[in-house]
Amino acid sequence: MTHSAEDRRVLLASQPPYLHPPYVSSKKRAPARPLVALPSALASFKGPVFGQDSLQPGDCDLTKQHSGEPLGERIIVIGKVTDDDGHPVRGALIEIWQANAAGRYKHKNDSHAAPLDPNFSGCGRVITDNEGRYSFVSIKPGAYPWRNHENAWRPAHIHFSLFGAGILSRLVTQMYFPNDPLLPFDPIYNSIPDESARQRLVSQFDWATTQPEHALGYRFDVILRGNRSTPMENTRP
Amino acid sequence: MKFIPTGSQTVGPFFSIGLDTLCQQPAMSPSPDAVLVQGTIFDGENAPIPDAVFEFWSDNEFVRAATNEDGNFFAVLKQPVNSLYFDVLIFMRGLMRPVLTRVYLGDERTFKEETSLQRVPPERRNTLCARAGETKNHFSWDVHMQGDRETVFFEF
Known part of the structure; x- marks a missing residue:
């Protein structure tokens, strides 16, 4: 429960700072004043519990939400959600969202001149099983341009939102794809100081999950902070 | 760990x-045992933030509410049973991880015994207090990411 100084250093290096100037929009939105320490009461909120009945049919297969098949490279994403002690996180709700194969989000503010796909919405939801495992079917999202800097392109990624044991376990992250040439140039991916922590955001191609004549498999495991862990100190502006 | x-x-x-x-559908008339908390979230140049999402966590409830195009949010909340506040996570474009804050419903003088407020510099405590509105059970609470009125954010 009490973390050593080394634990804290490693934890801090695994997480991005609020202010990361290469990501331009952090400049006006990152807190400028030091964070205030809270007493331990934070861990007392267990947070919401989601049952399988909170899912709709088709939530775990983003290729089956319309009358036709979406365009693109079909993928199966699997993984395991554990806490920072290595215990599986059971019944964890995962919310997923992503661009289509052309790199276009089905969102009114996405002005990228790539086509929408009438057969792809890009929204999925799954709940982990008793071993903390999840899987969903989708298509590989395309890279897309943004205006953060000159010739800026986001590497292909799938957004993940996860609920664990409580508020400290809450995580929103992005899953990337192996060997993406855009990763070295992406200020969002590179906002995480520690290289090995960054690399853990990159999924791994998985033969065992790949299905013949159907889809390529990728594995993306997630580790959530335990509900008893100590909040991160961060006095950096 | x-x-x-x-x-x-x-x-x-x-x-x-x-x-x-999971976002709460906007409801302007909370039931008698609920409160409406509404407000606007501002960036460092005092511009409203139209793409933020709030999560209110308490001992008996979880409510998610996204801002609209004007940076306004509306959340209908049940009073917490065992605490005087809601923990609030705010996510947005530009934040690589959420900020954690707290909102107390009412005047800061009501909460001066609260341990979490005692750690907050006195001149900043009002940033965590939602003001009672003219209508019963309506509260307003603005969030400022930076500047003179920067909301207090906690280690998370």
């Missing part, structure tokens, strides 16, 4: 695709 937690990444500008399902 045996394993290092997965790194956080921003929700980005298009989070509504994935997060809308």
Whole structure:
């Protein structure tokens, strides 16, 4: 429960700072004043519990939400959600969202001149099983341009939102794809100081999950902070 | 801690695709045992933030509410049973991980015994207090990410 100084250093290096100037929009939105320490009461909120009945049919297969098949490279994403002690996180709700194969989000503010796909919405939801495992079917999202800097392109990624044991376990992250040439140039991916922590955001191609004549498999495991862990100190502006 | 937690990444500008399902539908008339908390969230140049999403956590409730195009949010909340506040996570484009704050319903003088407020510099405590509105059970609470009125954010 009490973390050593080394634990804290490693934890801090695994997480991005609020202010990361290469990501331009952090400049006006990152807190400028030091964070205030809270007493331990934070861990007392267990947070919401989601049952399988909170899912709709088709939530775990983003290729089956319309009358036709979406365009693109079909993928199966699997993984395991554990806490920072290595215990599986059971019944964890995962919310997923992503661009289509052309790199276009089905969102009114996405002005990228790539086509929408009438057969792809890009929204999925799954709940982990008793071993903390999840899987969903989708298509590989395309890279897309943004205006953060000159010739800026986001590497292909799938957004993940996860609920664990409580508020400290809450995580929103992005899953990337192996060997993406855009990763070295992406200020969002590179906002995480520690290289090995960054690399853990990159999924791994998985033969065992790949299905013949159907889809390529990728594995993306997630580790959530335990509900008893100590909040991160961060006095950096 | 045996394993290092997965790194956080921003929700980005298009989070509504994935997060809308759990968002509370706007309701301007809370039931008698509920309160409406509404407000606006501002960036460092005092511009409203149209792409933020709030999560209110208490001992008996979880409520998610996204801002509209004017940076306004509306959340209908049940009074917490065992605490005087809601823990609030705020996610947005530009934040690589959420900020954590707290909102107390009412005047800061009411909460001066609260341990979490005692750690907050006195001149900043009002940033955590939602003002009672003219209508019963309506409260307003603005959030400022930076500047003279920067809201207090906690270690998270």
